[in-house]
Amino acid sequence: MKPVLSERAITLKRNISPVRQIMSFANPEYFKQLGLDPAEVISFAGGWVNHAAPVELQESYQEIFNDKNLLHKSGGYSPTLGMPECKEALVKYEQHIYDLNGLTPKQIAIGASSTQLTFDLMKVLLNPGDKIALLDPSYCNFPTQIIAALHVTIVRFPVVDVATWKYNADEKIKQFADFIRTEKPKVVLLVSPDNPTSQVLSDDFVQAALKAVEEIGSFLVMDFAYKDIVFLEKIPQYYSLAPSDHFLSIHSNSKWSRSLGRRLGWIEASEDIIESFESVQGSSILCPDTLHQMALTNYIHKAIEKNTFKPYIQQVREQYKKAAQETVTAITEQLGLPCFTPQGGLYTCMKVGMDGAQFVEGMLKETGVLFIPGWGFGRTLQNAIRISYGPLVNDHPKIHQGMKKAREFLDRNSHLQSQ
Ligand SMILES: Cc1ncc(COP(=O)(O)O)c(C=O)c1O
Numbered sequence: 001m002k003p004v005l006s007e008r009a010i011t012l013k014r015n016i017s018p019v020r021q022i023m024s025f026a027n028p029e030y031f032k033q034l035g036l037d038p039a040e041v042i043s044f045a046g047g048w049v050n051h052a053a054p055v056e057l058q059e060s061y062q063e064i065f066n067d068k069n070l071l072h073k074s075g076g077y078s079p080t081l082g083m084p085e086c087k088e089a090l091v092k093y094e095q096h097i098y099d100l101n102g103l104t105p106k107q108i109a110i111g112a113s114s115t116q117l118t119f120d121l122m123k124v125l126l127n128p129g130d131k132i133a134l135l136d137p138s139y140c141n142f143p144t145q146i147i148a149a150l151h152v153t154i155v156r157f158p159v160v161d162v163a164t165w166k167y168n169a170d171e172k173i174k175q176f177a178d179f180i181r182t183e184k185p186k187v188v189l190l191v192s193p194d195n196p197t198s199q200v201l202s203d204d205f206v207q208a209a210l211k212a213v214e215e216i217g218s219f220l221v222m223d224f225a226y227k228d229i230v231f232l233e234k235i236p237q238y239y240s241l242a243p244s245d246h247f248l249s250i251h252s253n254s255k256w257s258r259s260l261g262r263r264l265g266w267i268e269a270s271e272d273i274i275e276s277f278e279s280v281q282g283s284s285i286l287c288p289d290t291l292h293q294m295a296l297t298n299y300i301h302k303a304i305e306k307n308t309f310k311p312y313i314q315q316v317r318e319q320y321k322k323a324a325q326e327t328v329t330a331i332t333e334q335l336g337l338p339c340f341t342p343q344g345g346l347y348t349c350m351k352v353g354m355d356g357a358q359f360v361e362g363m364l365k366e367t368g369v370l371f372i373p374g375w376g377f378g379r380t381l382q383n384a385i386r387i388s389y390g391p392l393v394n395d396h397p398k399i400h401q402g403m404k405k406a407r408e409f410l411d412r413n414s415h416l417q418s419q
Contacts, residue, residue: 008147008148011147012144012147012148017140017141017143017144017376018140018141018375018376018377019140019141019144019376021373021376022045022140022372025045025360025364025370025372026043026045026046026370031368034364034365036364036368037368040368041364041368041369041370042368042369042370042398042401042402042405043369043370043391044369044370044371044372044387044388044389044392044402045370045371045372045388046388046390046391047195047346047347047390048254048260048346048388048390048391049229049254049255049258049260049320049346049390049391049393050258050390050391050392050393050394051258051316051319051320051393051394052258053257053258053259054257054299054303054308054312055308056298056299056302056303056306056308057257057259057295057296057299059302060294060295060296060298060299060302061291061295063298064291064294064295070294073290073294074290074291074294075290075291076290077286077287077290078110078287078288078289078290078293079287080278080281080282080287081108081109081110081277081278081281082108082109082110082266082287082288082293083110083290083293083294083297084105085297086110086293086294086296086297087105087108087110087266088105089296089297089300089301090105090108090110090266090300091103091104091105091108092300092301092304093300093304093309096304096309096310097228097309097313098235098239098240099240100239100240100241100242101240101242102242103242103268104271106271106274107242107243107268107270107271107274108266108267108268108274109266109267109269109274109277109278109281110264110265110266110288110293111264111265111266111267111281111285112263112264112265112285112288112289113252113254113263113264113265114223114225114251114252114254114265115141115145115265116263116265116284116285117250117265117266117267118142118145118223118250119145119148119149119284120149120277120280120281120284121221121248121250121267121277122145122146122149122150122152122187123149123150123280124273124276124277124280125186125187125219125221125273126149126150126152126186126187127150127186128151128152129151129152129153130152130153130185130186130187131152131153131154131155131183131184131185131186132146132152132154132155132185132186132187132188132189133154133155133157133179133180133183133185133187133188133189134154134155134156134157134189134378135156135157135158135159135169135190135191135194135378136156136157136158136159136160136377136378136379136380137159137160137194137196137197137349137374137378137380137381138156138189138191138194138377138378139194139195139196139223139377140195140196140376140377142154142189152186155179155183155185156378156379157172157175157176158378158379158380159172159380160197160349160380160381162351162380162383165338165339165340165351167197167199167340169199169201169202169205170202170204170205173204173205173208174208176205176208176209176212177208177209177211177212178212180209180212180213180216180218181212181215181216184216184218186218186219187218187219187220187221188209188213188218188219188220188221189221189223190206190209190220190222190223191222191223191225191226192206192222192223192224192226192227192236192344193226193227193229193230193342193343193344193345194226194345195225195226195345195346195347196347196349196374196377196381196386197347197349198324198340198342198343198344198345198346198347198348199340199342199343200232200236200343200344201236201238202236203236203237203238206220206222206236206238207238210238210246210247213246214246218246219246219247219248220246220247220248221248221249221250222238222247222248222249222250223249223250224249224250224251224252225250225251225252225254225255226255226344226345226346227239227251227256228255228256228313228316228317229255229256229316229317229320229344229345229346230317230343230344230345231317231320231321231324231342231343231344232343242268243268243269243270243273244270245270245272248267248268248269248270248273249267249268249269250265250267251265251266251267251268252264252265253265253292253296255346256313256316257299259292262289262292262295263289263292264288264289264292264293264296317344319394320344320345320346320389320390320393321342322396323389323390323392323393323396323399324341324342324348324389326389326396326399326400327342327387327389327399327403328341328342328348330399330402330403330404331348331350331387331403333403334400334403334404334407335350335403335410337350337351337352337353338350338351339351339387346388346389346390347386347387347388347389347390348386348387348389349374349377349381349384349385349386349387350371350384350385350387351383351384352383352384352385352417353383353417354383354416354417355373355382355383356373356374356375356381356382356383356384356385357373357375358416359371359373359385359416360372360373360385362409362413362416363406363409366408366409366412367405367406367408367409368405369402369405369406369409371385371386371387371406372385372386372387372388373385373386374386
């Protein structure tokens with residue numbers, strides 16, 4: 001008799017997850033099935049960055065590889081919650097870039113990535129049957145991660161006015177705080193800058209949410225995967241907030257330093273949470289990668305000493321800000337459809353006036369231009385798509401070329417756009 005897998009595994013396999021759909025859409029084999037030449041496809045699908053990693057970070061890896069002793073050291077296990085010297089360096093980074101004071105190494109746990117840290121964190125913060133609140137739209141991997149971690153209910157708070165295509169979080173601050181007080185989620189999970197909208201939550205919005213979670217005895221978790229890629233003149237004050245009993249944050253090395261494949265992330269949380277995190281992380285990854293921690297530690301010290309850290313971050317921000325402007329301009333000129341103006345991150349969301357998945361499929365087949373359907377990010381994006389300029393940060397002509405081609409599809413299919 002063939003053994004049966006767990007119900008959770010079967011359910012997860014049965015329900016197509018947005019991330020799996022994104023991955024399968026972007027598969028060159030799929031392009032070939034559609035009769036497209038993969039090399040000719042213009043993709044706005046990738047949720048990844050394409051700028052150069054900091055020179056000193058590249059050098060740090062080279063130094064390790066050129067030194068037998070360091071290379072040997074990098075092959076050893078790290079402590080479960082990360083190397084003390086790397087935690088100290090992260091404290092220094094937060095102080096140097098964001099004037100974040102009051103953070104201590106004991107409030108840091110280093111992990112393999114923010115994906116793994118989020119998954120493990122769910123088990124530390126939530127009990128089966130609890131509620132977790134997400135904005136709508138929000139990062140499309142969260143629902144699967146949350147459900148894969150444990151049985152909890154996800155409640156959503158919409159922050160897009162679908163009719164006017166306005167991101168309206170700031171108009172609904174009181175409603176959001178009331179929503180938290182009424183629904184009583186154990187965790188409120190926010191992202192800023194956000195994926196998929198690239199909006200930066202305001203201080204007022206975050207402070208109101210924090211006050212509400214304090215009142216009901218819950219946690220506000222901020223996913224800071226895009227923290228350093230922000231275009232606003234004024235950086236929000238919650239960027240400099242030390243962890244507390246109610247506030248914790250998840251960080252990633254993937255985006256700012258273009259280290260997506262060199263998996264490293266960390267959380268900043270109360271000592272209590274960090275201590276409880278140890279046995280969960282010990283069970284999932286045992287310990288974070290030693291090589292990446294060594295290289296990052298060395299980089300942070302060197303870049304602060306040489307005064308190159310802030311200029312690097314500034315330059316990265318400018319690169320993506322420019323790519324964001326080019327994308328919005330190309331959309332406006334070629335397609336004339338409503339989209340959000342990015343305040344950070346890698347994306348915008350465009351209302352397409354028809355089912356987003358149908359739009360994406362038709363677009364790819366007819367023009368070889370790839371977008372991501374909005375449904376996976378929440379109901380508000382059912383008739384919308386996510387457009388990423390991250391991979392094309394150094395190729396602005398391709399952004400314009402892609403939108404020009406996309407226009408062909410619109411010219412032929414405008415009758416489908418009703419909503
Ligand atoms: C909001 C958000 N959080 C987390 C991640 C995953 O980051 P990591 O590479 O650290 O797992 C992503 C990746 O796109 C993201 O958009």
